[in-house]
Amino acid sequence: MKVKAFIAVIVASCCFIAVSIAQEDNSALLERIKPVGKLQIAGAAPPQAAVAAGPRSGKDIYAGACTACHAIGVLGAPKTQVSAEWQPRLDEKGFDQVWKNAIDGIGAMPPMGACGDCTDDDIKAAIEYMIEGI
Numbered sequence: 001m002k003v004k005a006f007i008a009v010i011v012a013s014c015c016f017i018a019v020s021i022a023q024e025d026n027s028a029l030l031e032r033i034k035p036v037g038k039l040q041i042a043g044a045a046p047p048q049a050a051v052a053a054g055p056r057s058g059k060d061i062y063a064g065a066c067t068a069c070h071a072i073g074v075l076g077a078p079k080t081q082v083s084a085e086w087q088p089r090l091d092e093k094g095f096d097q098v099w100k101n102a103i104d105g106i107g108a109m110p111p112m113g114a115c116g117d118c119t120d121d122d123i124k125a126a127i128e129y130m131i132e133g134i
């Protein structure tokens with residue numbers, strides 16, 4: 001009797017593991033990446049993180065929510081302040097469309113870059129920082 005129960009537990013855990021592995025996809029990856037950006041807000045600028053309603057610069061927003069992917073081009077993200085990666089997008093779509101795509105999400109990028117407390121204007125400011133000097 002006990003052996004049967006033991007076997008049942010083993011079989012159940014195998015199924016659970018198989019299901020977990022099957023669910024491993026891009027969105028799970030994005031979920032795991034997300035907290036890294038949030039941690040950086042707290043680590044990089046504690047006084048501003050405490051004043052939630054205060055205005056944040058594009059650079060602050062970028063540092064908190066976008067740098068995780070855009071600093072080194074994770075998942076093909078255009079790299080920050082690298083003209084060759086941004087100029088073709090800006091030429092082809094124009095700033096407003098690129099901005100809208102960042103709000104709605106595009107390809108592997110989640111809507112708003114997964115920044116839960118960003119407004120549309122915050123996203124705009126972060127993009128302006130990413131394309132500064134281009």
Ligand code: HEC
Pocket residue numbers: 030033037061062065066067068069070074075076077078089093097098099101102106107108109110112113114115118123124126127
């Ligand atoms: C999880 C990774 C990730 C995060 C975080 C992220 N991005 Fe992106 N971003 C991408 C990827 C990947 C692309 C390229 C998507 C494509 O063209 O298929 C992209 C593209 C863009 C583009 C170009 C859109 C276009 O139309 O060409 C903009 C603008 C942008 N991101 C802004 C931001 C801003 C602003 C933030 C922070 C608030 C941010 N991203 C956070 C991954 C990310």
